[in-house]
Amino acid sequence: MMSETALQELRREVRGPVLLPGESGFEQEIAAYNLATIHRPDVVAGVADAADVVAAMKWAAAHRVPVAVQATGHGADTVMEGGLLMATSRMQDFDFDPEKRVARVGAGVKWRKVIDAIVPHGLMGLNGSTTDVSVVGYTLGGGLPVMGRVFGFAADHVRSLDVVTPDGQLRRVDAGHEPDLFALLRGGKGNLGIVTSMTFDLFPLQDFYAGGIFYPGSDAEEVLTAFGRWALTVPDNVSTSVALLRLPELEFIPEPMRNQFLVHLRYCYVGDAEAGARTLAPMRAVSHPVADMVGPMTYQDIDQVHLDPPVPLPFLHAGEFLRGFDADVVGALLQQAGPGIDCPLLEIEIRLMGGAYAKASEVLDAVSGRDEPFHLVLVGLAASPDIDAISGSIKSIFKALAPYASGRTFVNMHGVPGDETDRARAWSPEVYTRLVQAKSRYDPDNLLRFQHAIGQPVVPA
Structure with missing residues (x-):
């Protein structure tokens, strides 16, 4: 009390x-x-x-x-x-320099504010599937950008951080000032302090060809199998994912798609529309698309690629990396969530990794997933009485795909963290060891013990 x-x-x-x-x-x-x-x-x-x-x-x-x-x-x-x-x-401080291609944001600034300001200057940022999230929180978890195969993880491009450590000190950290702390904050989530502002790189973007294709869920096997083959052939200027969607009756969903089982291909191509269309052509030839929404796009419309819910919702999610996505993986997944299966999940996404994701950051950070080829994320609307069914479905899918999984997770999409062994899966053993050591040094009283906290038992308040 x-x-x-x-x-x-x-x-x-x-x-x-x-x-x-x-x-x-x-x-x-x-x-x-x-x-x-x-x-x-x-x-x-x-x-x-x-x-x-x-x-x-x-x-x-x-x-x-x-x-x-x-x-x-x-x-x-x-x-x-x-x-x-x-x-x-x-904490809404925000400024940027279009010539130097650098921005600085306060802890509460969302990506939408940044994108609306920089796109008129021919620039873009490394946001994820929705611009409704805070830039800082997203990036501290590594940041898995929509354009990640082209530019890499968001955390790779942070220049400096202002952080309040648990001793109450405000520190400005970068590659030359407290580099160990700087490295572990970028991908280590919120274990070592509260970041109050962040300075990061912006990127020039001119021609951009992007959007989504929806296929009937009845053709899920055909679409997923084709995606698994095609994804391994695309160049590094393509970022893409595919998702099984079971869309509920919600106002923000277009009426023809409500209560439908669909397969959604997400596609982003940096370059001219003609080349982007040629690269996408094999997937356009698959099945009989219900809707094809891919075309030349301004980056201000980037939310139209994934079409994440625009309003708060109750949800459970969990993710892990896959070692591949071939016919065996497709078959195992469809046995759990394919046509005719009563699967309660809203979305099952398979994202192609590789490209710039696989390149080491110029400055050491704590991001995981560089050597992983695919990432899987499962999402369910957690409306009672469906919560137990959603949790059970997530566990069943992970069990079915265990032979094809790497055992590692991405911290922003890990889901509800379990015991210490489970939490450690979000990093390599070497990074996790460094995180635990730094946690003991910067937060010996374990004040920052909520969410994906690591390394120490809970200390009674």
Whole structure:
């Protein structure tokens, strides 16, 4: 139970709102995009700037109160019980230099704000399947960009970070200043501090040919088999994935696609439309597409490639890397989720890796997945009473695909973290060892113990 004295101290030190359960605005501050996760902190601080984060962290350290941070809550996989939640949505500082192709964002800035500002200058950023997520949180988990085969992981292109470590110090880290901490923050998620701002590279982009093709779910075997062969032939300026979709009756889904089982090919080509169309031609010849939405595109419309839900929803997700995607993998997957199977999952995506993903970063980081050829992610709408069925389906698919999986995961898409062995799968053994050592050094009291925390047992508050 938090004392009134401690609460008043926090309210004096933090300029943003400090709220307790039941107070006006509390629910809005703690709300996550993933509606299946309802946090229950003892107190929430709507931090306004880096000074607020420093003050709140020093307060937490002095009172031994565990801490979590949230910008949008897309990665809210587990419920926070007790402690202090710092909500960073007010931290909206953003500027960029179109000549130097560099941007700097505060912790609460979403990709959409960045994309709308930079595209008119012929630039793009390394966002993921939706621009509705925060740039910082997404990148700290490595960042798996829509255009990753062309440019690599988002974390590879971070120039510097301002981070408040659990001792309450605000540090600016880069390749020349505290390089070990800089490396482990980029891909190590939120284990070592709270990042208040980030400076990163932008990229020139002119011709861009992209979008999606929808096929009938009844042809899933034909489409997936063709994708597995075709994906291994595409050049590095192509980024692509394919997904099995079982679309529910929701307002944001176009009416003809509601309650339909479809296969969705996602395609991005950096180059002119004619060359992009030639590369895509083998997949256009497969099956009888229900809709072909691929064409010349402005990068401002990048959300149209994956068509992620534009509104908060309750969901469960989990992912792992696959060592290949041949006929055997397709067959094992379709036995669990193919035509005629009562599969409760909204989406099963197979993403082609390789290309620039496989290239080592010029500056050491903690990203996993460079040597993996494919990535699998499973998503289910976690609406009661379907939660048990969704969880069971995820486990069944992973079991069926175990002979073809590498045993590794990508931390942003890992899903609900299990025991320490399970959490460690998000990194190589060498990186995980370095993370655990750094966790002991920077966070000896284990204040940052929520979400995908590693290396230490929970310390009672």
